[in-house]
Amino acid sequence: MRRLLxxxxxxxxxCGQQLPKPExxxxxxxxxxxxxxxxxxxxxxxxxxGHPPITRIxxxxxxxTPSFFVRSYPAGDQPTYGYVVFTxxxxxxxxxxxxxxxxxxxxxxxxxxx
Numbered sequence: 246m247r248r249l250l251x252x253x254x255x256x257x258x259x260c261g262q263q264l265p266k267p268e269x270x271x272x273x274x275x276x277x278x279x280x281x282x283x284x285x286x287x288x289x290x291x292x293x294x295g296h297p298p299i300t301r302i303x304x305x306x307x308x309x310t311p312s313f314f315v316r317s318y319p320a321g322d323q324p325t326y327g328y329v330v331f332t333x334x335x336x337x338x339x340x341x342x343x344x345x346x347x348x349x350x351x352x353x354x355x356x357x358x359x
Contacts, residue, residue, distance in 0.1 A: 264289075267302040270327075278325040279306070279346045287353045288329035288342035301332035309341060310357070330359050 269281035281304045308326040324347035332339050343354035 262298045264299060265301055267304055267329075270305045272306050279327045279344065279351070283351070284327045284329050284344050287344060287351060288331075291342045291353050291356060292331070293356070296331075296333070297337060298334040299331050300334045301330075303330040303332075304328070305330075308343060308345075309359075310343065331356075 267281055267285045273281055284304050285302055304327060306325070306327050309328050324345040327344045327346075328341045329344070330339055330341045339359040340356045341359040342356050345352045
């Protein structure tokens with residue numbers, strides 16, 4: 246019975262988990278094309294169902310993989326890149342989700358090892 250209670254508690258904690266407050270890039274300004282909140286919401290939507298509980302969320306500007314969005318852009322007309330890193334409670338390898346905003350359109354990548 247005790248084991249069943251422990252399993253049920255862990256299951257419920259994972260379903261309705263309280264997300265940690267995101268650590269946002271200090272370069273964000275009120276005029277930023279991609280905001281921390283927008284990036285985190287989009288990246289959370291890219292995570293698979295049943296992922297482990299999240300203990301840390303970090304947002305930064307830039308691209309971790311230059312080939313993430315392979316496309317040629319006119320000079321001076323570059324997208325805004327960002328990424329969100331997730332740290333898992335179970336100690337498994339962290340993952341990130343890359344994002345790009347180009348002419349107001351947000352593109353969200355797939356989760357990848359960080």
